[in-house]
Amino acid sequence: MKKYILAHDLGTSGNKATLFSEDGKLVGSQVASYSTDYFNGTWAEQDAEDWWEAVCKTSRRLISTLGINPKDIAVVSFSGQMMGCLCVDRSGNPLRRAIIWADQRAKEQVSQIEEYISQKKFYKIVGHRNTPSYGIQKLMWIRDNEPEIYNQTYKSLNAKDYIVFRLTGNFYTDYSDGNSNGCFDLKNLKWSEEIIEYAGIDGDKLPELKPSTFVAGNVTSKAAELTGLAVGTPVVIGGGDGVTASVGAGSISPGKTYCCLGTSAWITTASEEPIFDEEMRTVTWAHVVPGLYAPNGTMQTAGGAFSWLKNEICQLETHQAELDRASPYDYMNAQIKQSSVGSNGVIFLPYLLGERAPRWDSDAKGAFIGLKSENNRKDLMRSVLEGVTMNLSIILDILRQQIDIEEMLVIGGGAKGGVWRQIMADVFNAKILVPNVLEEAGSMGAAVTGGVGIGLFKDFEVINKFIKINSIQTPNLNAVNAYQPVKVLFNKCYFALESVFKEM
Template sequence: MYFIGIDIGTSATKLLLMDEKGSVLRLVQKTYPTCFLEPGWSEQSPESWWKAVCAGIPELLDGFDAGEVKGMGACGQMHGLVTLDKSDRIIRPAILWNDSRTRYQVDYLNHDVGRATLARHTGNVAYTGFTAPKLLWMREEEPENFGRVARMMLPKDYVNYRLTGVHSTDFSDASGTLLLDVEHKRWSKTMLSICGLRERQVPELFESSEVIGEVMPDVADALGLPHGVKVCAGAGDNAAAAVGTGSVGAGHCNIVMGTAGTILIPTEGYLCDKENQLHAFCSADGGWNLMGCILSAAGCARWWVEDVVGTGDYPSEEERIQESNLGQNGVYFLPYLMGERTPHNDPRARGAFVGMRMDTTRADMTQAVLEGVAFALRDCLQVARAEEVDVNASTICGGGTHSRLWNSIVADILGIPLIITQTEQAPAFGAAMLASVACGVYPSVKDCSRRLVHLKETVWPDRRIIASYQGHYFTWHQMYPALKGIYQQML
C-alpha cells in the first residue's frame, strides 16, 4: 500500500510517495511564484498550491498502481492567512509567514492587549508572521474584504479542503495563529473576539494523524486516485519535519536549515518559557513543544554567495575556509536579513558584519555568515536550556544540511551531535507517515517514527573547537543589544 505526503512550501510544493515500510518511491516538485507588491509584503494565490497538487499527483503515481494509495497527508508553511467567502471562494491572495506588514498590529497586540494577556490565552505573544495580526491588518486596511470572510484557514488546510470538502486544521498549525489556546487545545474565544471572528469562521480542530475525510469522488477521478483514499489533518511543516526525522516525544530535538531556520524541542507536557521568547506549540504526535525560529538561515548563505559574491558555486566558497580558522574568526555576522523572530521578536533588526579589518578575506566573511546562523540557533537553544529542558543531541534536516562544513559548525557552536536521517524531505515524509497512522498501519505517531526513520550519519562536535566558540558566542551575543537602538531609527 502507498501513502502520499504533500509539503506546501513557500517556493514549491513537494509530493512524496511512500510505501508502508517507509521506502520513498518517488518525489515530485512543482514551483510557483510569490508576489511582493510592496516592501515587506509576501503573498501567494492558494489556487497555485492546488494546481501544483493536481499536476503533481498524476506525475507522482506514473508507473505505480494508483489503486494501492490508501491515505494522504499534507503539511506546509505555517501562519499564512487564507480567507474564503460564504461560497468558499478565495477572497484575496494568502498573506504568507514571511510578510512583515503587520508591525503596527503586533505592537497593538503586545502592548495594548498585553503580552501577559496573550500568553495567558494562547501561550505565545504576537509576531509579524503570525495569523492573528494579519486578520487585524485585513480588518483595518481591507474592511470590505474582511466583511466577506466566512472561513479562515492555513495553507495546507486549503489543499485539504479542496481534497475533501472539509474545513479543518490541526493543533500544530493552529498553534501559530495566535488564536489557539495551546495548553487546552481549543480556540481562544478571547482572541477570536479581539480579531473580530466568530468560532464558526475558524476550521474544526483535529490531531495531526486523525482522519478528516476522504478524497471526494470527482477529485479522485481527476487525480487518478481510487475512491475512498483517507486524508488526515496533517501538520505545520516544522511539526511534520519532526515526525519525519523521528523527533517525537520529550528528549528529542530537530533543527530545520531551510530558507528560515527552526529548532523544535518536544517537551514533557505543555511548557511556556517565562519571557515568551520561544513559541509554545502543539506537536504532530499529540504533545507539545518549544520552538525557536530564525527568519534567515540558508537564506543568508544564498544571499551572500549568489547575490553578493555572485556565484552559485557553494562548495568552492566553503573550500576557501581554513579548518584552523574555525573558532578563531575575527569577523561576526548578525543574520537578521528579514528581521528576527525568536528570541528577539524584532522586525526592525537587520543583518550586519562586525569586526572587519584590512586583512579580512572573502573566506572570513563566508565563514562569519555560516557561524552567525549557528549563533542565532544557539540563542534559541539557550532559552530552552534556561527552562531546564535538556537537549543533548538533535536531528537536522533542510537544504543547509548539504554542507558538511556548516553541519560541523552548527554542531560545534551548539555543542551537541547532529543526526542526519536517510530521508532528506523530512516534512513530506512526515506527512506521509501521519497518513499511514491515520489509516491504522501504525498504532501511533511515535511507533511509526521508531519503525520508519533510519539514521544516515552523525556529525560530532569537535571538543577542541567548542571552547573557542563559547567565547565567540559570548561576544556575538552582545552585538544585537548594542545595535537594537540603531535598528529602531532605521527605515
C-alpha cells in the same frame, strides 16, 4: 498487496507530492510551482486555485509516471504553509486571494488586540507573540478593510485545510495550524474565547479543530476525477509544515531535537508541556504527536547568509565551480577549514533581514565586526557560518533551560556541508546526526501522520523505519572551550549595536 501513502507538502513556492511505501521507502515525487504576489512593501498573497491545480497536477503525474494503481494508495495526508488567511464562502469558494504567512500588513490589528491584552499574557495563552504574521490579525484586517468579504466569509482556512475541503467537502483544521491562527489556547487545545473576543472576530468563522491524525473524510468522485485518486480514499488532515517536519526529523518524544538549515533556520524540540521563555524569545507549537508540544526558535537568515556570501564575496569560487562543474560551496568550505575557531577575531551578525528568534528585532542588520589588517577572506567566510551558528546556539540555550538536549539531527540544504556541521557540534556542544534524507522531513512527517491516522502504523515510532542516520559528528572539546568566550562576545556585539541599527 503493497500500500502507499501520498503526502502533499504545500509550501510557499509550490506543492511537492511524495509517495512512500508502507515500509518507509521513498517511491517518487513530483513538484508543481505557483507564484506569490508581493506588493505594497509588506503584502504577500497567493491564489488558492493555484494550490488546488498544483495538487491535482502532481497527484496525476505521480500515479501515471510510477504506474501505481490509485486503489493501492491507502491515504492522502498533508503538510502545509502556516499562518495564512483564506476566506471562503459556505460552498468553499474563495472570496479573495489568500493572505499568506509572509504578509505583515496587519500592524494596526496587532495594536487593537494590545489594547486589551499584554504581549506577555497573549504569549502565555498562545505560545507566540501577538504579531501581524498570524491568521487572526489578518482576518481582522479583512474585517476592517474589506467588510463585504468578511461578511460573506463562512470559514478562514490555511492552505492544507482548503485542499482537504476540495478533496472531501469538509471544513477542518488541526491543532498545529489552529495554533498558527494566533487565537489558540495552547494548553487546552481549543480556540481561545478570550482572544477571539478581544479581536472582535466571529468565532464561527474559524474551522473545527481536530488532531492532525484525524480522518477528515474521503476523496469525492469530483475530486477523484481531477486528481487521479480513487474515490473513497481516506484523507488525513495532517499538520502545518514546521510541525510535520518535526515528525519527519524524528522529534517525536521529549528532548528529541532537530535543526533545519535552509534559507532560514530553526531549532525545534519536543516536550510534554509548553516552554515559555520570560523574554518571549522562543515560541511553542502544538505538536502533530498527541500529548506533545514543539518548542521552537526560528531565525531569518541562515543558509540565506551563506548564499549571500557566495554571491557577493566568493565570486572567484563561484566562477571556478562553473568551470569545473562543481559546487561553489565545496571550494568555500575548503577555505573555511583553513581559518581558525573564532575566525581570527571576526564576528558576523547574520541579521540581513532583521531577526525573529532570539532578537525579535526587525531593525537588526548584518555586520562584520573586529576586522584587522591581518584578517583574510577565509576568516570572513568562516565568520558567516559561525555567526549563524552562534545565533542558533542562543535559541538552543533557551530550550536547554527546561529540557536536556545532548544531540541534534540536522536537515536542510545547509546540512550537506561537513564543515558547518562540525562548527555546529562545537558551538552547540552536541552530537550532530545526519539522516539519509535531508529535504523530505515535511513530506515524511505528513506520510507518517497519515499512516497513523488510518491505523496503517501503530504509532509515530514508525518514523525510525523511515530515518537512517548516515553520519554523526561529535564535539571537539578544545573547540567547544574556545567557542565559549566567542559566544559571549557575539551577544555583546548585537546589544552594543542594537540602538545604532534603529538609526540605519
